[in-house]
Amino acid sequence: MRAAWSPGEATARTRLRHFLDDALSRYRQERDLPAIDATSRLSPHLAFGEISPRQIWSAATGRGHSAAVEKFLAELGWREFSYNLLFHFGDLAQRNFRPEFDTFPWMSQDGEEAASAVEAWRRGRTGFPIVDAGMRELWSTGWMHNRVRMIAASFLTKDLLVDWRIGERWFWDTLVDADPASNASGWQWVAGSGADAAPYFRVFNPVLQGEKFDPAGDYVRRWVPELANLPAKTIHQPWAAAQPPPPDVYPARVVDHAAARARALGAFRTVKKVA
Ligand SMILES: Cc1cc2nc3c(=O)[nH]c(=O)nc-3n(C[C@H](O)[C@H](O)[C@H](O)COP(=O)(O)OP(=O)(O)OC[C@H]3O[C@@H](n4cnc5c(N)ncnc54)[C@H](O)[C@@H]3O)c2cc1C
Structure with missing residues (x-):
């Protein structure tokens, strides 16, 4: 944590200036690539009130109205939107924004199987490299790239x-930018229960997401060093490598994605009926 962040108003201002000078012009193209330092990393400073959205807005618009500036302002807008939601729905972190999700058949947390799956997720040991890289980045630095959060x-x-x-609670406990509005709305958006939520049938394929947004595998290599020697072709699916890593080096997959996707779609169909 200490290595990754320097708290304080002065650092927040310096970070903003560096971002506007060095990264803003690449923001639109590179903001989804977790291996590249292309986003502002202002979120912890915003969360602690060390810089305000108005200061950021004013400094960014001072750089003109390019597509890059517009994209960056749009992201700040998501933060405002989340606060607007929280203002009107104070229990956004506790209750489904869309009540039809109240009957959603989540896996019971009583059994050992569920507990060990959640623990594997928290510790970055699911067997899916892009997920594990993100969860380990979170644990080490208190931050995770937005694409990988999704x-x-x-x-x-x-x-x-x-x-x-x-998941919301784990992020709340571990994120250095933990924010009551953005965290709750981010989780509800992904789950499908939120305002303007991702469509329920969008189930990210962690292998394809990894190949698309971390094509060379550099992000995975940084956070999952036991896979560092795998070529880009198999780093997002180590089980397909010519010599897959043994399970005591890197864990086997906790689920089969195709079967899990079918199970999730079945569960979501029950919600659709209620809606
Ligand atoms: C499941 C999930 C949980 C999240 N939890 C949090 C959280 O607790 N705290 C938090 O600040 N953000 C959260 N986000 C939003 C987003 O991931 C972070 O704001 C972003 O990664 C912060 O990095 P940055 O400052 O480099 O962002 P930049 O890309 O530089 O964006 C600039 C600022 O815009 C705001 N912003 C950007 N994207 C979003 C977004 N999708 N939603 C709301 N505001 C956004 C942030 O304030 C950010 O600092 C969450 C997203 C998801 C999917």
């Missing part, structure tokens, strides 16, 4: 069928 949250709620509130 993948990791989709994996918990859809592949593992675990209630989004369990």
Whole structure:
């Protein structure tokens, strides 16, 4: 944590200036690539009130109205939207925004199987490299790239069928930018229960997401060093490698994605009927 962040108002301002000078022009193209430092990383400073959205907005618009600036402002807009939701729905972190999700058949958390699946997710040992890389980045630094937050949250709620509130709580405990509005709305958006939620049938495939957004595998190599020697072709599906790593080096997959996807879609269909 200490190595990754320096708290304080002065650092927040410096970070903003560096972002506007060095990364903003690449923001639109590269903001979805977790191996590249292309986003502002201002979220912890915003969460602690060390810089305000108005200061950021004003500094960014001072750089003109390029497509890159517009995209960055749009992301700040998501934060405002989340706060607007929280203002009107104070229990956003506890209750489904869409009540039809109240009957959703989440996996019971009583059994050992569910407990060990959640633990594998928390520790970055699911056997899916992009998910594990994200969960380990979170544990080491208190931050996770936005694209990987979406993948990791989709994996918990859809592949593992675990209630989004369990993931929300873990992020709340571990994120250095933990924010009551953005965290709750981010989780509800991914789970499908939120306002303007991702369509229920969108179940991220962690292998394809990894191949698309971490094509060379550099992000996985950084956070899952036991896979560092795998070529880009198999780093997102180590079980397909010529010499797969033994399970005591890197864990076997906790679920089969195709079967898990079918199970999730079945569960979501029950919600659709109620809606
Ligand atoms: C499941 C999930 C949980 C999340 N939990 C949090 C959280 O607890 N705290 C938090 O600040 N963000 C959260 N986000 C949103 C987003 O991931 C982070 O704001 C972003 O990764 C922060 O990095 P950055 O400052 O480099 O972002 P940049 O890309 O540089 O964006 C600039 C600012 O815009 C805001 N922003 C960007 N994307 C989003 C978004 N999708 N939703 C709301 N605001 C956004 C943030 O304030 C961010 O600092 C969550 C997203 C998901 C999918």
